[in-house]
Amino acid sequence: MPTAVAGLDPEQTAAVLAPRGPVCVLAGAGTGKTRTITRRIAHLVSDGHVAAGQVLAVTFTARAAGEMRTRLRALGIGDASSGAVQARTFHAAALRQLRYFWPQVVGDMEWQLLDRKFGVVGQAASQVGVSTSTDSIRDLAGEIEWAKGSLIAPEQYPEVAARLRRDTPTAPEQVAAVYAAYEQIKSYSTSLDFDDLLLHTAAALEENSAVAEEFRDRYRCFVVDEYQDVTPLQQRVLDAWLGQRDDLTVVGDANQTIYSFTGASPKYLLDFSRRFPDATVVRLERDYRSTPQVVELANQVIGAARGRIAGTRLKLIGQRPAGPAPLFAEYDDEPGEAVNVAAQIKKLIANGTPASEIAVLYRINAQSEVHEQALTEAGIPFQVRGGEGFFNRQEVRQAIHALRQTAGRDDLPEGADVGANLVTLVRAVLVPLGLTDTEPTGAQARERWGSLRSLIQLTEEVLVHEPELTLGGLLVELAKRAEARHPPVVDGVTLASLHAAKGLEWDAVFLVGLTEGMLPITHALGSGGEPDDEAAVEEERRLLYVGVTRAREHLAMSWALARNEGGRKTRRRSRFMHGVVPDSSPASKIATPPTRERKKPRCRVCGKGLITTMSTKLGRCESCPSNLDDAVFDALRNWRSAKAKQQSVPAYIVFTDATLTAIAEQLPASETALTSIPGIGAAKLERYGADVLAIIRGEPVEVSDEPLPD
Numbered sequence: 001m002p003t004a005v006a007g008l009d010p011e012q013t014a015a016v017l018a019p020r021g022p023v024c025v026l027a028g029a030g031t032g033k034t035r036t037i038t039r040r041i042a043h044l045v046s047d048g049h050v051a052a053g054q055v056l057a058v059t060f061t062a063r064a065a066g067e068m069r070t071r072l073r074a075l076g077i078g079d080a081s082s083g084a085v086q087a088r089t090f091h092a093a094a095l096r097q098l099r100y101f102w103p104q105v106v107g108d109m110e111w112q113l114l115d116r117k118f119g120v121v122g123q124a125a126s127q128v129g130v131s132t133s134t135d136s137i138r139d140l141a142g143e144i145e146w147a148k149g150s151l152i153a154p155e156q157y158p159e160v161a162a163r164l165r166r167d168t169p170t171a172p173e174q175v176a177a178v179y180a181a182y183e184q185i186k187s188y189s190t191s192l193d194f195d196d197l198l199l200h201t202a203a204a205l206e207e208n209s210a211v212a213e214e215f216r217d218r219y220r221c222f223v224v225d226e227y228q229d230v231t232p233l234q235q236r237v238l239d240a241w242l243g244q245r246d247d248l249t250v251v252g253d254a255n256q257t258i259y260s261f262t263g264a265s266p267k268y269l270l271d272f273s274r275r276f277p278d279a280t281v282v283r284l285e286r287d288y289r290s291t292p293q294v295v296e297l298a299n300q301v302i303g304a305a306r307g308r309i310a311g312t313r314l315k316l317i318g319q320r321p322a323g324p325a326p327l328f329a330e331y332d333d334e335p336g337e338a339v340n341v342a343a344q345i346k347k348l349i350a351n352g353t354p355a356s357e358i359a360v361l362y363r364i365n366a367q368s369e370v371h372e373q374a375l376t377e378a379g380i381p382f383q384v385r386g387g388e389g390f391f392n393r394q395e396v397r398q399a400i401h402a403l404r405q406t407a408g409r410d411d412l413p414e415g416a417d418v419g420a421n422l423v424t425l426v427r428a429v430l431v432p433l434g435l436t437d438t439e440p441t442g443a444q445a446r447e448r449w450g451s452l453r454s455l456i457q458l459t460e461e462v463l464v465h466e467p468e469l470t471l472g473g474l475l476v477e478l479a480k481r482a483e484a485r486h487p488p489v490v491d492g493v494t495l496a497s498l499h500a501a502k503g504l505e506w507d508a509v510f511l512v513g514l515t516e517g518m519l520p521i522t523h524a525l526g527s528g529g530e531p532d533d534e535a536a537v538e539e540e541r542r543l544l545y546v547g548v549t550r551a552r553e554h555l556a557m558s559w560a561l562a563r564n565e566g567g568r569k570t571r572r573r574s575r576f577m578h579g580v581v582p583d584s585s586p587a588s589k590i591a592t593p594p595t596r597e598r599k600k601p602r603c604r605v606c607g608k609g610l611i612t613t614m615s616t617k618l619g620r621c622e623s624c625p626s627n628l629d630d631a632v633f634d635a636l637r638n639w640r641s642a643k644a645k646q647q648s649v650p651a652y653i654v655f656t657d658a659t660l661t662a663i664a665e666q667l668p669a670s671e672t673a674l675t676s677i678p679g680i681g682a683a684k685l686e687r688y689g690a691d692v693l694a695i696i697r698g699e700p701v702e703v704s705d706e707p708l709p710d
Helices: 010-017 033-046 062-074 090-105 118-128 134-149 154-163 172-189 194-207 209-218 232-242 292-303 334-350 365-377 394-407 420-433 443-465 471-484 534-548 613-618 630-647 657-666 671-675 682-696
Strands: 023-027 055-059 086-089 221-224 248-252 280-284 327-331 358-362 382-385 493-497 506-511 551-560
Touching: 010 033, 010 280, 023 033, 033 055, 033 062, 033 221, 033 248, 055 062, 055 090, 062 086, 086 090, 090 194, 090 209, 090 232, 118 134, 118 172, 134 154, 134 172, 134 194, 134 232, 134 443, 154 172, 194 209, 194 232, 209 232, 221 232, 292 534, 292 551, 327 334, 334 358, 334 365, 334 506, 334 551, 334 682, 358 365, 365 382, 365 443, 365 493, 394 420, 394 443, 394 471, 420 443, 420 471, 443 471, 506 534, 534 551, 613 657, 630 657, 630 682, 671 682
Parallel strands: 023 248, 023 280, 055 086, 055 221, 221 248, 327 551, 358 493, 358 506, 382 493, 506 551
Antiparallel strands: none
16 A cells, blocks of 8 residues: 555545545544645655645645645655745745746836735725724724735725625725725835735736746646635635646535635635536545544534535544543633633643643633633633733723723712722723723724723622722732733643634633623624524534534533623523533523513511612611621631631632621521622632631631642
8 A cells, every 4th residue: 555545544545545636625623634635745746646846735824834844744745945845825825926926027116015004004094084093903904804805896895895794893985995095005105915915926827828837837736725714815816826727636624614704715615516527525524633522512513504514514423432521511600600610620630631731712802801810810820822811902901001090080079989889980981992882893893892891890790899999909909810810931721712723622622601692792693683694603603613623532611691700690501502412411401581670689687678789798788787696707707817818818809898797697508598698609609618608607617827829
C-alpha cells in the first residue's frame, strides 16, 4: 500500500487516492481532514500527477496555514523552497501574486498595503457626518469588509442590505456613503486594503491573458480548506486561478458555517457537484477527536437542523473509547452558574486534567466577566482567547474612569451615590458611553453595550451584599477585582467565545449561558412581533454544534434562570436543548418565565408590604420588633471576623451586618431556607453555608489562623 495512505481509514483513503480532477471532501468535526488533504497532496506529487511547486493550498487563518505547512514538511513537500507546495491564506497568496504581477498590469505606479483601515474609515465617516466613535468605526469597517467580500459596490449596498434585512450599524444610505468615501480616500493615496488584494488579483487574471497564462503555468493544482467559509470575492479569485481547469480539491462541512456575517457562504460547497458533475465526493464521518458520548450529543444537536444546509449533515461515528456522559445543569443565576463551573474545573484539575486542556465557551465576550471572577476566587489560572479580559476592555476602562471622575465631584446631591441610588447614578454615567435600554445594532456596539450592562449587573450584585455601598466603595471593589485578575503568565483554563473556539479542541469543555436570547442570540430572534429569522437561528444552532465538537472527553452544558444573584428567574433555557437533555437529568425540566407578577415580600410580623432594601433583607419592617437570637448573632460576628482575617478582606465582603441580623432573626435550618434571605445566593452558600448552618445549630466552627494561599 502506498505510504500516502498508511494508517488511513477507508474513506480517508478514498479521498487521498481519488483521481486528479474535482474532488469534494465533506469532513465532519474531528474526522482528520487536514491529515487527509495533506496526504492527498503527497499522493498527487509522489505519483507524478503534479510537481510539488505547482500545488497551491489555501485556507482562512495563519494558524491553519501553519499547521498545513508543518504536515507538508513532514511529508517532504512543504513550502520551505519555491519548488515545494505552497500553503497560505487567501490573502497571503494574493499579496504574493499581486506584488509579482503588478508591474505587468499597472506599470511603475507604487502602492502601499493598508494593514489597518480604522483611520481611513474614520476619515470617511467624518466626511459623511456619521458618528466617529470607536465602536461606530469598527462596525462600519466590518460592514465595508462584508460588502467587498460579497462583491457589493457602494451604490448597490442600500438595496442589498434592505433585501437581506441586514443588521446595519447605521442607516444603509449612510453606510454606503461612508463606503464610497473610504474607497475614494484609498484611491487618492494609492492604498490597497486586504480585500483589494483579492479584487486586483482576480482582475489581473481575468483581464490580462499574459498574466493568466503565466500564473496557470506556475500553479496547476489547487486545494481549499474550510470551503464552507469562502466569500463570493474569494470564490472569484479561485475561479480566476482555475480558469477552465478543474484540478481542485475542496474540503468543508456546511454544518460548521458560522461566519455568514462576514460574507461567508456554504453555497459553493453545496453546489460543487452541480458545477462539477464528474466530481468525486467523499464523506468523512469517523470522529477521532471525541468520545462516543460527545459525538452522540453533537449528532442530536445538528440532527434537529432545518433548511438546505441541514440536508448535507454528516452523522459522526465516534472512534474513541467510551467516556463520561455529558452533564447538564440549570442554575438560579449567572454567579451561581460560574461558581459551580469553577468548582467542577477545580475537581477536574485535581484529578489530573491539565488546566490548559479545559475551556469555558460562551456566545459573546461580555459573558466572560462572571466566569473570570469565579475562576479568580477559586484560584484557577485562566486566559481569555479572542478578546481581552473584562477589566482590560477599552469600554470598561473608560467606564471606570468616568465613575472616578463622578466620585470626585462635589456637587452630587446628598445620598445620590449611596445604596439603591447608586445603580441609578452608575447607569446615568454609563449612558453617554453607549448604555441604552435596548440592545443596539452593530457587532462592536453590542459588545460595548454588553460590557457596560455587565458593570450595572456587577453593581447590583455588590449592593446585595452591601446595601449601603457608596460610589467610592464600588470603585474599591472594582479595583480589587481587576487587580485579582492579573496573574503571571498563564498556562490555564481558556475562556473564549464560540466563534473564537472554531478550529480548537480541549479535553474538557463547559458550554455556559445556554438561554434564549443568548443562544440563539437576541438579534436572530426578530423583534416587534416579527417571526424568528430561520436562517439566523439555524446558524446559531451550528454555532452550538461547533462548541459541542470542541470537547474530546468531558462536556458540560449549563444555563441560569436569572442574571444577578437572587434576581428574578425570567429566563428559559435555549430551544436547542429540546430533545438533547435526557429525561433522567436533574436539568430536564424546561424553565419558563413566570406567568404573573411575583408577589411583593411582606413583613413576617405585621404582614405589610416591604419596601426598603433593609426591610426586605430582614424579612420585617424596620419598626417591627426584632426576635434576634443574641448568642447566634455574636457567634456569627466572631466567625465572620475570623473568616475576613483569613481571606484578607473587609468583614462586609463575607456578610454585611444586615445579613447577619437577618440570619440571627430567622434562624434558617436548611440551605433552601438560608438562600431565601436576600444576599445569600449560590456563591455565598458554596463558601459559607455549612459554617452558618452549623453555628445556628450551636455547633463549634473553627477557622484557621493561616491566611488562604494566593
